[in-house]
Amino acid sequence: MLGNNELILGIDLGGTSLSYRLEAPEKLLASGSMATSDNFFKQLANIYESLVREFGLINAVSLGVPGPVKDNVMGPSFPLGTEEECTFDRCFKGASHLIVKNDLFMALTAEMTEGHGVVYKNLVLVSISTGIGTAVAVDRKPLDIRGEMGHQRIGVIDTEVAKCINHSNCWASMCSGKAISKKEGSLDFDLIKSANLRLL
Numbered sequence: 056m057l058g059n060n061e062l063i064l065g066i067d068l069g070g071t072s073l074s075y076r077l078e079a080p081e082k083l084l085a086s087g088s089m090a091t092s093d094n095f096f097k098q099l100a101n102i103y104e105s106l107v108r109e110f111g112l113i114n115a116v117s118l119g120v121p122g123p124v125k126d127n128v129m130g131p132s133f134p135l136g137t138e139e140e141c142t143f144d145r146c147f148k149g150a151s152h153l154i155v156k157n158d159l160f161m162a163l164t165a166e167m168t169e170g171h172g173v174v175y176k177n178l179v180l181v182s183i184s185t186g187i188g189t190a191v192a193v194d195r196k197p198l199d200i201r202g203e204m205g206h207q208r209i210g211v212i213d214t215e216v217a218k219c220i221n222h223s224n225c226w227a228s229m230c231s232g233k234a235i236s237k238k239e240g241s242l243d244f245d246l247i248k249s250a251n252l253r254l255l
């Protein structure tokens with residue numbers, strides 16, 4: 056639990072863009088949004104350091120990332136193009152708390168508190184963006200698991216292998232923003248529709 060004057064920095068690190076908000080209790084101090092840089096570690100450190108210079112000690116950093124997370128360690132991320140496990144501690148030196156979670160898990164947690172979760176107790180949240188993310192809540196509780204339904208393999212395309220990071224022909228490798236931009240139009244709309252219908 057944060058004290059009265061403590062600052063929390065929330066960051067959404069996406070494959071395409073990065074957004075942040077720095078808040079004191081009940082007060083927004085700073086916010087911004089920009090394209091995600093290839094060196095996103097340095098970009099995160101630069102944002103954090105410049106906010107610390109302007110506003111002082113930041114007590115907690117909450118970072119949502121587009122990949123599977125366990126114990127603050129992010130696994131391979133298709134949207135970020137990383138194949139190795141990543142930690143983020145070096146980006147936020149001096150922060151007392153660093154919380155790294157899958158971005159959809161964080162979104163679903165918010166949804167269960169203030170959105171559709173107020174009405175429904177079991178739901179699946181799907182985000183079709185740079186990658187494809189999913190998160191599941193059962194009995195109002197978001198499951199903190201490596202769901203990765205976006206990487207479910209589907210047998211829709213048999214003419215061409217659609218590559219992902221560590222496998223092929225998964226949903227994200229065919230229908231995510233990143234996959235479609237890579238394909239340069241060779242993947243037609245009917246195939247995308249049939250792949251989406253297969254899973255949704």
Ligand SMILES: [Zn+2]
Pocket residue numbers: 205206207219220221222223225226227228
């Ligand atoms: Zn995949």
